[in-house]
Amino acid sequence: xxxxxxxxxxxxxxxxxxxxxxxxxxxxxxxxxxxxxxxxxxxxxxxxxxxxxxxxxxxxxxxxxxxxxxxxxxxxxxxxxxxxxxxxxxxxxxxxxxxxxxxxxxxxxxxxxxxxxxxxxxxxxxxxxxxxxxxxxxxxxxxxxxxxxxxxxxxxxxxxxxxxxxxxxxxxxxxxxxxxxxxxxxxxxxxxxxxxxxxxxxxxxxxxxxxxxxxxxxxxxxxxxxxxxxxxxxxxxxxxxxxxxxxxxxxxxxxxxxxxxxxxxxxxxxxxxxxxxxxxxxxxxxxxxxxxxxxxxxxxxxxxxxxxxxxxxxxxxxxxxxxxxxxxxxxxxxxxxxxxxxxxxxxxxxxxxxxxxxxxxxxxxxxxxxxxxxxxxxxxxxxxxxxxxxxxxxxxxxxxxxxxxxxxxxxxxxxxxxxxxxxxxxxxxxxxxxxxxxxxxxxxxxxxxxxxxxxxxxxxxxxxxxxxxxxxxxxxxxxxxxxxx
Amino acid sequence: xxxxxxxxxxxxxxxxxxxxxxxxxxxxxxxxxxxxxxxxxxxxxxxxxxxxxxxxxxxxxxxxxxxxxxxxxxxxxxxxxxxxxxxxxxxxxxxxxxxxxxxxxxxxxxxxxxxxxxxxxxxxxxxxxxxxxxxxxxxxxxxxxxxxxxxxxxxxxxxxxxxxxxxxxxxxxxxxxxxxxxxxxxxxxxxxxxxxxxxxxxxxxxxxxxxxxxxxxxxxxxxxxxxxxxxxxxxxxxxxxxxxxxxxxxxxxxxxxxxxxxxxxxxxxxxxxxxxxxxxxxxxxxxxxxxxxxxxxxxxxxxxxxxxxxxxxxxxxxxxxxxxxxxxxxxxxxxxxxxxxxxxxxxxxxxxxxxxxxxxxxxxxxxxxxxxxxxxxxxxxxxxxxxxxxxxxxxxxxxxxxxxxxxxxxxxxxxxxxxxxxxxxxxxxxxxxxxxxxxxxxxxxxxxxxxxxxxxxxxxxxxxxxxxxxxxxxxxxxxxxxxxx
Numbered sequence: 014x015x016x017x018x019x020x021x022x023x024x025x026x027x028x029x030x031x032x033x034x035x036x037x038x039x040x041x042x043x044x045x046x047x048x049x050x051x052x053x054x055x056x057x058x059x060x061x062x063x064x065x066x067x068x069x070x071x072x073x074x075x076x077x078x079x080x081x082x083x084x085x086x087x088x089x090x091x092x093x094x095x096x097x098x099x100x101x102x103x104x105x106x107x108x109x110x111x112x113x114x115x116x117x118x119x120x121x122x123x124x125x126x127x128x129x130x131x132x133x134x135x136x137x138x139x140x141x142x143x144x145x146x147x148x149x150x151x152x153x154x155x156x157x158x159x160x161x162x163x164x165x166x167x168x169x170x171x172x173x174x175x176x177x178x179x180x181x182x183x184x185x186x187x188x189x190x191x192x193x194x195x196x197x198x199x200x201x202x203x204x205x206x207x208x209x210x211x212x213x214x215x216x217x218x219x220x221x222x223x224x225x226x227x228x229x230x231x232x233x234x235x236x237x238x239x240x241x242x243x244x245x246x247x248x249x250x251x252x253x254x255x256x257x258x259x260x261x262x263x264x265x266x267x268x269x270x271x272x273x274x275x276x277x278x279x280x281x282x283x284x285x286x287x288x289x290x291x292x293x294x295x296x297x298x299x300x301x302x303x304x305x306x307x308x309x310x311x312x313x314x315x316x317x318x319x320x321x322x323x324x325x326x327x328x329x330x331x332x333x334x335x336x337x338x339x340x341x342x343x344x345x346x347x348x349x350x351x352x353x354x355x356x357x358x359x360x361x362x363x364x365x366x367x368x369x370x371x372x373x374x375x376x377x378x379x380x381x382x383x384x385x386x387x388x389x390x391x392x393x394x395x396x397x398x399x400x401x402x403x404x405x406x407x408x409x410x411x412x413x414x415x416x417x418x419x420x421x422x423x424x425x426x427x428x429x430x431x432x433x434x435x436x437x438x439x440x441x442x443x444x445x446x447x448x449x450x451x452x453x454x455x456x457x458x459x460x461x462x463x464x465x466x467x468x469x470x471x472x473x474x475x476x477x478x479x480x481x482x483x484x485x486x487x488x489x490x491x492x493x494x495x496x497x498x
Numbered sequence: 499x500x501x502x503x504x505x506x507x508x509x510x511x512x513x514x515x516x517x518x519x520x521x522x523x524x525x526x527x528x529x530x531x532x533x534x535x536x537x538x539x540x541x542x543x544x545x546x547x548x549x550x551x552x553x554x555x556x557x558x559x560x561x562x563x564x565x566x567x568x569x570x571x572x573x574x575x576x577x578x579x580x581x582x583x584x585x586x587x588x589x590x591x592x593x594x595x596x597x598x599x600x601x602x603x604x605x606x607x608x609x610x611x612x613x614x615x616x617x618x619x620x621x622x623x624x625x626x627x628x629x630x631x632x633x634x635x636x637x638x639x640x641x642x643x644x645x646x647x648x649x650x651x652x653x654x655x656x657x658x659x660x661x662x663x664x665x666x667x668x669x670x671x672x673x674x675x676x677x678x679x680x681x682x683x684x685x686x687x688x689x690x691x692x693x694x695x696x697x698x699x700x701x702x703x704x705x706x707x708x709x710x711x712x713x714x715x716x717x718x719x720x721x722x723x724x725x726x727x728x729x730x731x732x733x734x735x736x737x738x739x740x741x742x743x744x745x746x747x748x749x750x751x752x753x754x755x756x757x758x759x760x761x762x763x764x765x766x767x768x769x770x771x772x773x774x775x776x777x778x779x780x781x782x783x784x785x786x787x788x789x790x791x792x793x794x795x796x797x798x799x800x801x802x803x804x805x806x807x808x809x810x811x812x813x814x815x816x817x818x819x820x821x822x823x824x825x826x827x828x829x830x831x832x833x834x835x836x837x838x839x840x841x842x843x844x845x846x847x848x849x850x851x852x853x854x855x856x857x858x859x860x861x862x863x864x865x866x867x868x869x870x871x872x873x874x875x876x877x878x879x880x881x882x883x884x885x886x887x888x889x890x891x892x893x894x895x896x897x898x899x900x901x902x903x904x905x906x907x908x909x910x911x912x913x914x915x916x917x918x919x920x921x922x923x924x925x926x927x928x929x930x931x932x933x934x935x936x937x938x939x940x941x942x943x944x945x946x947x948x949x950x951x952x953x954x955x956x957x958x959x960x961x962x963x964x965x966x967x968x969x970x971x972x973x974x975x976x977x978x979x980x981x982x983x
Contacts (some may be wrong), residue, residue: 425832
């Protein structure tokens, strides 16, 4: 925790530097936040300097959950001390929405914020994304969560049995790609006409599949600059794909990428969904122009681009917005609600259920019919040409069931707090899936500022549970965890 | 199929008799329907008289699904020939909604219908309910579907290995209870002030957990006669409970009933849900009188009764209505939407996922945390003091996953056909769970007549799939089923 605070303090210093460069008037406050965070980190490390460095399996769950919470709590400081968000609930919501790379916001006017604060906001996404890459590829497989074991052998790095050297090595290689992609997107966006500040903030929010924008209108601000939107689409697609595959691609092992079953379906699903959405948007836009659309989507390219952008933004759980997809057609509203449950690839920065789990659940579901007909035969599921053990399949199905139950409970609680039906189920699905924009009163043109206080804390909990693949967080609430063994 | 048609023709003769007694002018048409149905049945039996009577496992799925379809197709005749429903789509929808004991209707003015037709409508529920009792307790366990194997040893009757004598025996004993309950409710309702005609129709619709009423306002017609509503609540509760337990209760084995785990949770869930709903209804009714309620629910007893009635009506998937629960409060809308996924007990006439499956899924889910912490331990689920095999647990989870997927697909298709978001997801949940009333444009005060033609066929499919526990119907669409072995 101390080490995490040191890192976080370091990142705050970076935000303070940005604040100073733009002379936005809150440089002192951000610097103070950084110093406070660093101090607490140093004190924590000092008092635990004698502790053993070995991490046991059980401690793993606690470290991951507490780690994300410690980051979020310390991350409040710049917002709070600068007065940008004067209220603890709102500041915590915005921070955890950042670190979980959700991108749901309570800010009504982003453009009026000091630049240092806007930068810090994007940075929370980017830090969260770094954490998730390591989590998904190096830590969760070891903790045995939701089928991530499938990727245990996939991670680059030495195949050591010890946790520590392996994580460090994997993290270094994948972070390099993450940093490289962020730099590449920043440069491309700038070449396409964005200012440097807008470009780097959007790059950080894209690669982490977060979705915080520097503009109130999100990416709709650049609706007359298609090139910018296409660049963002490309990088959302990359961020929602397995980073290990990016690593192999850079190593020249392109065959390895194309043979990957999850990547194949990730591509197929996006193409299919974009065709459906684009056809509906195009047809309706031309049949009843201007009636159901907040923006003119009449031209072919425009209909295609908006459909593509929103499908990729929701599947990868980024949540950037070029148009209010909840206002397109009733069918597309249901359609995008369904996509909230998709999620990107395992080993990406995307949230949600993830393509890999959907494939395995569907495959197993189809085979269940075969098993019903032949009750004595053993019929295993195969993934990437390998047999998947029953244990992992049931782990994945267990994850799915838990996800749906938490969604139902999540929606019920929001309903109990006074949200209408559509907002309640939309808000729960979006928070749990780390998407960002939702439906009803939480639609893409609106935000989460109108939620009651308890609703904000509840959504924060859903974001964290969803981000850490449910088990990591929820296991701490079971008696089994606290029982001595 | 021939035998089923003979039975159905016999029931139509009964409806013709009722029609004749009330001289409603359609006696000839209903008699003609009966004769046609009997004739086709006789012809079918004549041509298959040489066939072997042995039924294999695979044929079981086909017989069940085709059986329900043959009943529904022949059941159209009275509606169609009498001109009560002049359109095939609507007539099929109303018939299958009857036989699947859903209770969703396309009729805008029930009270204007000839009495023989109203009686036939209730009768389709009652016949469907008879079919379901045998299906749930004697056939599905043998077909290995969705954990119903748990009840294989529970059915009363000789523990023979052969399918035929066992089914006949079980059916006879449980049908006796079914008929007895129907008679008892009819008498009680009449004593409480209903006409005989209203009483017997409502009794048939209650015991089958169907929900067709003789009145346009459903049970709200008797809102000033609480006794009638309490009687209906009691019998909905009995119909949503396992009929095998009723059998044991009549045999004097009350301990056997009270020890039953599913029955215990069935009771606990209802009590908890009623408390939540009643408190919200009572508070809101007194805080903002008349504002959100279509009827005055101000008094304590009234708030309690409406909450109790609607909770029991939705959990047991009966779908009778005393008040528009979708207009109470936003929270209660989400709450009742959640209840649509509950379902009554296994071995009842109720639809939905069923209490037994929920208990096992929740138990297994909690144990999954224990298993994650102790990956090498074998930790089985227990139900009714017995260990449940892994095979059955995964069968049940498979059912749940399939149910949720079919719900999502169901809602998407309805959305694609032009329904708004709330109506689409409400309509899919209600059809799949065989509840009846839904949300949005399909709310309890409205009906399914406004659905597009394709939407009616789609909902009919969902009703049938839900009623026959998904696997029985969907297995026919897999290549495994049609492969020769």
